[in-house]
């Protein structure tokens with residue numbers, strides 16, 4: 001089986017590295033945001049407190065999404081180093097590069113991803 005061409009691998013490495021930086025920054029910023037919310041709760045009334053809590057929950061949700069993505073990005077970078085990038089971890093087929101273009105941290109091909117989603121895994 002043939003790997004992705006170097007040119008393409010370098011292209012995805014670039015994207016993944018900037019994604020990693022971006023996500024780390026986002027996580028730093030949102031840490032700051034949830035701290036602000038906590039502080040606000042001591043100074044505002046009940047209604048605004050509800051708002052603040054809601055905001056905090058949303059913040060938590062996006063934080064865990066960012067963190068999940070960051071883990072996937074780091075895994076993808078690792079597989080790049082090991083020369084295994086671009087292969088589906090499930091079925092071992094080459095992942096469609098159009099899919100990688102949209103989601104370069106993908107560890108599975110579209111078929112396996114859909115399967116795992118319908119199975120709820």
Ligand SMILES: [Zn+2]
Nearest residue numbers: 088091109112
């Ligand atoms: Zn697959």
